[in-house]
Amino acid sequence: MKLEISHLVKSFGRKLAVNDVSFDVNGGEIVGLLGPNGAGKSTTFLCAAGLLRPDSGTFSWNGQELGAKRGQTIALISETPDVYPMLTVWEHMVFVAKSCRLSAGWETRANDLLARFQMTGQRNALGNSLSKGMRQKTLVAATVLAATPVILFDEPMVGLDPLGQRELRGIIRSLREGGTAIVMSTHMLEQAQTICDRVIILKTGRIVAEGTFSELQARSGGQGTAEDLFLELTR
Amino acid sequence: MSDFATLAYLDFRQLLNRVRTILHQPGRLIVYVIAIAYFGFLAWVRRINPHGVSGTTIPVMVPEPYASTILFAFVTLLGVIMYGAASGFLGVFSSTADARFLCGSKLSERAVVTWLQIRRCTSTVIRWLLLLIFYSLLYRRSGGFAALAPTLIAGALLTVATAIPILKLRVVRGRPTAQLLSAAVVAAGLLPLSILLGSVIGPALGPWARNIESIGAGFAVNALFGRNVWGVSAMYAAAFGLLAFSYVVGNDLYPDLYASSIKVLAFRRQRGRLPGVIVGEREYRESNVTAIWFLNRARGAWTIAWKEWIAFVRAPGAQRMFWFGFFASAAVGAVLGSAARHSAHPLETAGVMSSSIANVIVIFITIASSFGLAEDLRKPLWWMGTDTVWSRLFAWVLATSWRLSACLAVGIIAFAGTLGLQLVVIAAIPLAIAIAVTLRSVGLALYALMPSGLDQRGPLAMLRVLLTYLCALPPIAATVVSALVIHSFPFAITAGIIVAIFEALGLITFAAFRVSGRGAAFAQAEAA
Numbered sequence: 001m002k003l004e005i006s007h008l009v010k011s012f013g014r015k016l017a018v019n020d021v022s023f024d025v026n027g028g029e030i031v032g033l034l035g036p037n038g039a040g041k042s043t044t045f046l047c048a049a050g051l052l053r054p055d056s057g058t059f060s061w062n063g064q065e066l067g068a069k070r071g072q073t074i075a076l077i078s079e080t081p082d083v084y085p086m087l088t089v090w091e092h093m094v095f096v097a098k099s100c101r102l103s104a105g106w107e108t109r110a111n112d113l114l115a116r117f118q119m120t121g122q123r124n125a126l127g128n129s130l131s132k133g134m135r136q137k138t139l140v141a142a143t144v145l146a147a148t149p150v151i152l153f154d155e156p157m158v159g160l161d162p163l164g165q166r167e168l169r170g171i172i173r174s175l176r177e178g179g180t181a182i183v184m185s186t187h188m189l190e191q192a193q194t195i196c197d198r199v200i201i202l203k204t205g206r207i208v209a210e211g212t213f214s215e216l217q218a219r220s221g222g223q224g225t226a227e228d229l230f231l232e233l234t235r
Numbered sequence: 236m237s238d239f240a241t242l243a244y245l246d247f248r249q250l251l252n253r254v255r256t257i258l259h260q261p262g263r264l265i266v267y268v269i270a271i272a273y274f275g276f277l278a279w280v281r282r283i284n285p286h287g288v289s290g291t292t293i294p295v296m297v298p299e300p301y302a303s304t305i306l307f308a309f310v311t312l313l314g315v316i317m318y319g320a321a322s323g324f325l326g327v328f329s330s331t332a333d334a335r336f337l338c339g340s341k342l343s344e345r346a347v348v349t350w351l352q353i354r355r356c357t358s359t360v361i362r363w364l365l366l367l368i369f370y371s372l373l374y375r376r377s378g379g380f381a382a383l384a385p386t387l388i389a390g391a392l393l394t395v396a397t398a399i400p401i402l403k404l405r406v407v408r409g410r411p412t413a414q415l416l417s418a419a420v421v422a423a424g425l426l427p428l429s430i431l432l433g434s435v436i437g438p439a440l441g442p443w444a445r446n447i448e449s450i451g452a453g454f455a456v457n458a459l460f461g462r463n464v465w466g467v468s469a470m471y472a473a474a475f476g477l478l479a480f481s482y483v484v485g486n487d488l489y490p491d492l493y494a495s496s497i498k499v500l501a502f503r504r505q506r507g508r509l510p511g512v513i514v515g516e517r518e519y520r521e522s523n524v525t526a527i528w529f530l531n532r533a534r535g536a537w538t539i540a541w542k543e544w545i546a547f548v549r550a551p552g553a554q555r556m557f558w559f560g561f562f563a564s565a566a567v568g569a570v571l572g573s574a575a576r577h578s579a580h581p582l583e584t585a586g587v588m589s590s591s592i593a594n595v596i597v598i599f600i601t602i603a604s605s606f607g608l609a610e611d612l613r614k615p616l617w618w619m620g621t622d623t624v625w626s627r628l629f630a631w632v633l634a635t636s637w638r639l640s641a642c643l644a645v646g647i648i649a650f651a652g653t654l655g656l657q658l659v660v661i662a663a664i665p666l667a668i669a670i671a672v673t674l675r676s677v678g679l680a681l682y683a684l685m686p687s688g689l690d691q692r693g694p695l696a697m698l699r700v701l702l703t704y705l706c707a708l709p710p711i712a713a714t715v716v717s718a719l720v721i722h723s724f725p726f727a728i729t730a731g732i733i734v735a736i737f738e739a740l741g742l743i744t745f746a747a748f749r750v751s752g753r754g755a756a757f758a759q760a761e762a763a
Contacts, residue, residue, distance in 0.1 A: 049338070049339070050338055050489055050490065051334065051335075051338060051489065051490060051493045051494075052490050052493070052494065053490035053491065053494075068344075068486070068487040068489065068490075069344070071338040071339040071489065072339060072340070072341055075339055076335065076339075078331070078335075080331070082330060082331040082332035082335055083332050084245075084249060084330070084332045084333070084336070085330075085332075086248075086249040086250075086252040086253050086256070087245075087248055087249060087252065088252070091248050091252075092336075094244070095241070095244065095245055095248075095336065096336070096340075098240075098241040098244060099241050099336070099337075099340035099341060099342050100340060100341045101341055126252060126256070127332070139335075142336075143339075146339070148339070
């Protein structure tokens with residue numbers, strides 16, 4: 001089980017946002033996509049989730065090329081996790097079950113997911129009354145319910161309080177244990193170091209480094225913190 | 236079919252929850268009750284007025300060149316909407332959540348695309364129906380509007396239904412091709428439209444206009460307005476044909492629908508800060524431009540005016556819309572003034588036209604304007620400084636009213652100038668400022684009462700109309716009484732303007748009282 005992104009190119013007018021980016025992510029692996037603002041992280045995610053038309057490049061899952069409908073395989077949870085303001089948490093689950101044609105018994109799984117994410121109390125809460133953390137959990141629960149094998153998290157920790165961050169880290173780790181392929185963009189280098197199995201560093205649309213933190217540190221002489229390493233690679 | 240059922244579930248549950256939310260909030264419910272009572276009152280007034288009831292069978296017959304003008308104006312509008320879709324400006328997803336859930340679902344993309352089209356068409360039909368009901372209740376000779384309903388709705392459906400096919404053309408053949416086709420449609424409407432309107436002002440274009448009239452566009456318009464079954468059916472068939480075509484071509488469109496929807500959603504967020512129809516896409520460009528000299532000297536609360544000016548100068552879309560409104564207003568003023576001058580009773584005709592235009596301004600601008608201050612209120616920069624909330628809101632009202640004032644002023648000058656009413660020409664600028672500032676203040680006061688964006692687009696639009704009419708009464712009364720007592724037009728118009736300005740100041744005071752110390756709460760309530 002592997003997500004492969006090959007030779008992705010995307011430009012906006014004259015600006016080349018993503019320039020020949022290729023990487024892969026295995027099922028049960030968390031990959032951190034790092035880079036300064038404007039490096040092309042969000043553009044890569046939008047292209048992968050089928051919400052932006054790339055100029056060129058291919059996406060495949062488990063060896064099979066994903067076409068225009070890759071949004072069914074790759075789910076994006078953006079920095080501003082958007083839920084329907086006028087649907088309750090449970091109605092989001094119902095809609096996902098219907099739209100993804102889930103087989104009988106999905107209600108039990110949905111209830112288990114809400115309990116696992118400590119959202120049973122918010123079952124009947126409307127989307128517009130949820131905090132950012134709750135909206136993220138709703139989206140993750142919906143994505144897991146739909147059995148989407150790849151999840152892209154765009155800046156998931158921004159705006160969350162320490163407890164929310166800890167909960168989300170726990171959820172992401174449990175998704176990894178369940179075999180989900182996860183790509184996470186973040187500016188929080190310590191978080192990335194803690195949670196990611198390896199990282200990819202982008203700069204002005206190109207990959208400048210790839211590997212585990214220890215590999216990258218070894219390449220740069222084994223000196224300094226993650227921040228020093230990041231600044232050196234993206235300078 | 237199950238895909239459509241799932242999509243129906245999505246929209247039904249959202250509607251149901253929206254109604255439940257309103258029912259659980261007595262404050263918001265009161266606004267809805269007032270709006271419904273207002274409609275009921277108007278209906279009752281129409282019912283006890285025999286002219287209103289009999290009016291439902293009044294036939295509509297539009298003379299040339301205006302009949303042909305209507306058709307070519309429709310073609311121009313169709314072309315403009317097509318150009319918007321060709322340029323990737325098309326709001327089909329209602330939110331980013333809509334895009335995220337629908338694009339990631341296993342529903343057939345064709346079904347989703349068609350459903351999104353149906354949703355937009357339904358929304359258009361409901362808006363038109365409400366507008367037509369509103370007109371039918373408001374005017375004595377209301378039957379004409381009711382009779383026009385099937386044709387107007389068919390026309391609206393037709394324009395909305397072109398969006399997806401044009402977007403698909405953009406994807407398949409490229410943006411230039413789609414834009415070229417749309418521009419050709421605009422030109423096909425705009426050229427004859429200009430000649431027909433020009434012939435009303437200057438007789439030199441008369442022979443050209445007669446040639447255009449001989450095409451039969453005016454005959455078609457009158458047939459459609461007369462509810463010709465074949466004609467109206469053909470329009471509906473065309474609209475439904477385009478919807479069916481959307482199903483056929485509605486694959487591999489998600490990225491383009493998402494990109495275009497994001498643009499429109501950003502535009503809608505900004506729209507609340509701009510006056511009604513004089514709005515534009517805020518594609519900010521980098522610029523070293525500075526403000527005009529007196530705004531550069533702005534201090535304190537007037538810095539808001541400087542900020543708004545800089546934002547306008549850096550938004551090409553807003554500028555395009557402003558100049559379009561400015562020239563359209565001048566053209567409409569000149570055409571109507573000329574038509575009144577050539578009528579049997581110029582002054583009477585001008586009076587009737589003025590009141591009709593005033594009604595159109597009140598209804599369309601107040602309904603179309605949705606107010607929002609959240610973009611400012613949630614920014615600490617807006618609250619820095621020692622100026623009072625009143626002075627900030629006053630500066631904001633003036634800073635966001637000048638575009639509407641300019642458009643109204645040029646329209647009044649063109650109208651009165653063509654009729655040779657010099658005193659009205661002289662009074663045009665203060666009159667336009669008074670109208671625009673009052674309209675803006677009414678909107679601001681109601682925003683201060685109910686900031687929710689949901690209410691702004693719903694019953695508050697109707698209440699804005701009602702309050703605007705109520706606010707119009709004192710200035711009109713002051714003008715009429717002054718004219719009768721002192722027999723001086725300049726004095727009468729000055730009295731009316733002064734009363735209107737005082738009203739506006741009162742409304743701003745009310746808004747300042749409500750907003751003061753609760754900026755963050757307002758910003759949050761607006762987003763809810």
